[in-house]
Amino acid sequence: MHFNFIPISGGGRGHNEPGSESTSRTASRAAPYATGFTLIELMIVVSIIAVLATLVTKMIQVAQAKAAEAQATTTIATLKNAIESFNRDEGVYPGWSLEVDDPEEFNGFPALYEGIAGERPPNGKGGKNSPYTEFDNSMIVVVDEDFEDEFKEAGRSIFDSDVDKFYLDPWQEPYIYRENRSKRSKEEWMIRRSGFDLWSAGPDSVNDAWYGVSEEGEEYDDIGNW
Secondary structure (H helix, E strand, O other): OOOOOOOOOHHHOOOOOOOOHHHHHHHHHHOOOOOOOOHHHHHHHHHHHHHHHHHHHHHHHHHHHHHHHHHHHHHHHHHHHHHHHHHHHHOOOOOOOOOOOOOOOOOOHHHHHHHHHOOOOOOOOOOOOOOOOOOOHHHEEEEOOOOOOOEEEOHHHHHOOOOOOEEEOOOOOEOEEEEOOOOOOOOOOOOOOOOEEEEEOOOOOOOHHHHOOOOOOOOOOOEEOO
């Protein structure tokens, strides 16, 4: 049997047949070129990211502010219940014997703390069923002897009933307490004019409630039991 071999050469194919050099060049010319971002496009992307970051940051700040206000409101409500429990047991509110000389400087919270959280007599000054509530020990502070206008953590003095202790609000300022019921006259600085006043100076840490309720058209962010 005899076979005839016909050699195959590149030139034997048509120019338009698949695999030809001409077809490869055409396909190469038809392929899209890979392009990067232009400067304007990059600037737009960066601007969008900056706007989104600003919005997210603002949302976080608003959420944190609302959480702090809610925490202060809850703390005041909890302390209010404890104070009322003390009153039912003792017939008076904590600090009933305290005298108020300068309302702007007065804060009866140390007496309140000992009444609702301190040990019962004879070792302490708490009510007969004390403690009426639990405090976050990390937020209980005393006046710093080295820096009179500052506070420091109570530490071991938390067990000493003769050391004045204060309780910090979410904005690192002490809650303010005044017993009003036992006072002979209902003064202008009394917010409720009966019972007691308990409040936080609020987010701005400015104690606007020192001298009673706000005047007409005036607002403040203090958070209290009124």
